[in-house]
Amino acid sequence: MAFRYLLIALLTVLLLAIPASIYRLKVILDPKRPKPVRNGRHGDEKPAHLLIVLGSGGHTAEMIAMLERAVNEKDERLRLDWNSYTQRTWVTGTGDTISAQRVKEFEEMATTLPAERSHKALLVTxxxxxxxxxxxxxxxxxxxxxxxxxxxxxxPSERDFPDIILCNGPAIATILVFTSVLLRFFDVRGCHSPGKMRTVYVESWARVKKLSLSGMLLETVVDRFLVQWEQLEGGRREYLGVLV
Amino acid sequence: MSGQGKQKTCFVTVGATASFTDLIRAVLAPDFCKALESQEYTHLLVQYGQDGKELFDKCLQQSLEVGDLSSLQIGGFALDPSGLRQYMIQAKGQHTKPPAAEGLVISHAGSGTVLDALRVSIPLIVVPNSTLLDNHQVELAEALEEQEYVVHGQLKNLVGALKRAEQLRTRMKTWPPVNSGTHRQAKGLKGVMDEEMGEEELRIDLEVP
Incomplete structure (x- = not known):
């Protein structure tokens, strides 16, 4: 008898937990969820934290090319102000010295003061x-x-959760984005409510007719999904021209 | 002849990770080297990858025995961790002393390498590696050829691709493409990131001609 009661109790909990989890997922995966409001991104009290994921080879090349283009844009209104992201975390695979070198070169190019580089850009593997x-x-x-x-x-250790996670298609990025979703699911240390960890995925420029595996996995998970060929546009996929 | 005596370089890159041995063979074939000579190329430089040295040496030997390559200098190296852009700039020939004629890049279809060549603005033949499993690289080469940015080369007809590359040289387009004036394209990466940071949506009205 006791066994039957236990079973019923378990089933009830499960039946309640499933819709609750689905509802929770719907809430956290909604791109209209809160955004990290930063009034005056230059202040140190409210640092803007950008996390960039690099893969290897082509992924790194495309990410760096896209950022180089964005910070060097001739039209001032379209130029990405690198210094306004007062905290930058770069993620690479262990032993990927080539990506690490590209990060160093990019930071030297994009930041004007040496002090800004050393304090604000962090490379983790x-x-x-x-x-x-x-x-x-x-x-x-x-x-x-x-x-x-x-x-x-x-x-968070020295730095709070990132405000934006910017990535393209390497496996590391997919895992990192899913990790961030898991953290937000349980609102670990209040990371979901203040609109932390908004995710921007840029599909590889090499993907012309169909998405990559990472792209397919992340399409319904990320807040913004950018494609670089018009024929891929539709639904959540935004086409803003070539970005690299 | 106009360009006589000037250095003209053809730089070939097969990529770092997946060895693309067929491309090494194809660019060292005697008829292709002959075609390079007839287009006044003076140098052929091949980045042959981690384990490509043996094959490169063998093909080079064969080519030198068969063909009478008097004016073409052929060299090669495995990899360069500092990147290949410098070799493309060298092949472009703008800043070399004495000034060189604009050369050519022949590359596997990896997006990073293709992008590098487009940004250096040098004629480019893209040869997809058909032995790769998930061959989206062909799609990129086809799409870029359709937009007249590159020549999509086939391994069995590199000589033909070389001729088409000379035609491409006369009407080179610059990269990145000028956005065609559609409003939705205007905001770029900055616009998206600003929106994600909770700032007001960026509105830019382009003057549409």
Whole structure:
């Protein structure tokens, strides 16, 4: 008898938990959710924290090219003011010295004062989610390791949660974005309510006719989904011209 | 002949991660080297990748035995961690002393490399690696050829691609493309990031001609 009561109790909890979770997911995945309001992004009291995820090879090249173009835009109204993001965190795979070098070059180009570079830009590394030619069997383990590292990066230590997560398609980015969703699901340390960790995904310029795997996984999860070829536009996918 | 005596470089890159051995073979084939000579190229520089040295040396040897390549200098290297842009700028020939003729880049279809060449504004032949599984690279090469930014080259007809690259040279387009005046395109990455930071939507009225 006791077993039957226990079963009923469990089922009831489960039946309540499922719709509650779905509702919660709907709330946190709604792009119209609160945004981090920054009045005067130059102040140190309310730093604007931008987190950029680099993959390797083509992903890094496209991300850096896009940012180079944005901060050097001739039209002032379209130019990204790099210094207004007073905290910048760059994420790369462990041992990716080429990406680290690109970050250094970009920061030197985009910031005018040496002090701004050293204090405001931070480079962190995570273990690769999947190395090239890595057997599929060991991917769950390496992905989990990568995810734990992502938790450590996103959870506030010296810096609060990032305001914006900007990424394109490497596996690391997908894992980091899902980690941020998990944190927001449980509103860990109040990260969801003040509109933290808004996610901007830019599909690779190399994807002309169909989305990448990362793109397909993230399309309904991120707040903004930008594509770079007109034929990919529609639904949540925004086309704003070529960005690289 | 107008460009006689001037240096003219063809720079070939096969990429770092996936070895693209067919492209190494194709650019070192005697008939292709001959075609380069007839287009007044003086230098052929090949980035052949981590384990491409053996193949490069072998093909080069064969090509030198078969063909009578008197004026073409051929060289190669494995990788350069500081990037390939410098080689493209060198092949562009604008700032070299003495001034060189504008050369050419032949590249695998990796987006980073293609982008580099477009930004250096040098004629580019993109050769997708058809042995890769998920071959979206062909789509990029096709789309960019349709917009007349690059020549989409096939491994079996690189000589033909070389001729088309010379035609492309006469009507080179600059990168990035000028946005065609549609309003929704105007805000760019900055507009999106501002919106995400909770700032007011950026409204820019472009003068539409």
């Amino acid at each position: 995570v273990p690769r989610a999947r190395a090239i030619h890595q057997p599929l069997l060991t991917t769950p383990y390496s992905s989990l390791r990568c995810m734990l590292a992502c938790f450590a990066i996103l959870l």
